[in-house]
Amino acid sequence: KQEVTQIPAALSVPEGENLVLNCSFTDSAIYNLQWFRQDPGKGLTSLLLIQSSQREQTSGRLNASLDKSSGRSTLYIAASQPGDSATYLCAPQGAGGFKTIFGAGTRLFVKA
Amino acid sequence: GAGVSQSPSNKVTEKGKDVELRCDPISGHTALYWYRQRLGQGLEFLIYFQGNSAPDKSGLPSDRFSAERTGESVSTLTIQRTQQEDSAVYLCASTRDRANEKLFFGSGTQLSVL
Numbered sequence: 226k227q228e229v230t231q232i233p234a235a236l237s238v239p240e241g242e243n244l245v246l247n248c249s250f251t252d253s254a255i256y257n258l259q260w261f262r263q264d265p266g267k268g269l270t271s272l273l274l275i276q277s278s279q280r281e282q283t284s285g286r287l288n289a290s291l292d293k294s295s296g297r298s299t300l301y302i303a304a305s306q307p308g309d310s311a312t313y314l315c316a317p318q319g320a321g322g323f324k325t326i327f328g329a330g331t332r333l334f335v336k337a
Numbered sequence: 338g339a340g341v342s343q344s345p346s347n348k349v350t351e352k353g354k355d356v357e358l359r360c361d362p363i364s365g366h367t368a369l370y371w372y373r374q375r376l377g378q379g380l381e382f383l384i385y386f387q388g389n390s391a392p393d394k395s396g397l398p399s400d401r402f403s404a405e406r407t408g409e410s411v412s413t414l415t416i417q418r419t420q421q422e423d424s425a426v427y428l429c430a431s432t433r434d435r436a437n438e439k440l441f442f443g444s445g446t447q448l449s450v451l
């Protein structure tokens with residue numbers, strides 16, 4: 226059974242800082258891993274999808290890396306802004322049955 | 338449709354009543370997921386549909402929970418004899434194919450069981 230852990234659970238940083246969010250998963254048999262953003266009272270938005278054959282994906286100020294064999298992924302946010310404040314969720318898709326399982330998330334607050 | 342649509346957006350019910358939650362996936366999306374998110378917690382997988390294949394029901398918490406989907410269209414999640422612990426946001430997501438496609442989420446149904 227896939228278990229996903231995200232560290233830290235919460236993070237508060239001043240505007241402009243670069244930061245790293247960590248995700249680990251127990252079953253390395255995955256098709257891909259997605260990073261999502263969730264804003265309070267709203268649904269989830271997919272930020273980046275890294276396929277199992279890839280090492281990283283970039284979108285604007287976001288960079289996600291994947292080390293499938295060790296069961297780890299990181300999301301790097303450059304030059305953080307108050308608008309980045311949200312909960313960030315990591316979600317690997319299992320190769321066995323296509324289920325996508327979520328971590329509990331990292332709650333990020335960027336202070337102006 | 339343009340996005341994943343869920344209805345109702347809010348549902349208040351009394352303990353012991355049955356409820357039905359609806360999800361309209363994006364047109365052409367073959368895969369559909371239901372998740373539950375309790376207050377302050379992460380997403381809990383409930384059930385996964387892929388085309389006409391048998392659904393993966395491994396996340397349904399009890400036999401009071403069931404879900405249906407006809408082909409690649411609308412899905413309904415039914416909770417019978419609701420309990421207070423069923424109070425949560427129920428989220429639906431769809432994706433174009435089985436693997437390596439981004440999930441698109443609806444805004445969810447906030448279920449409150451009194």
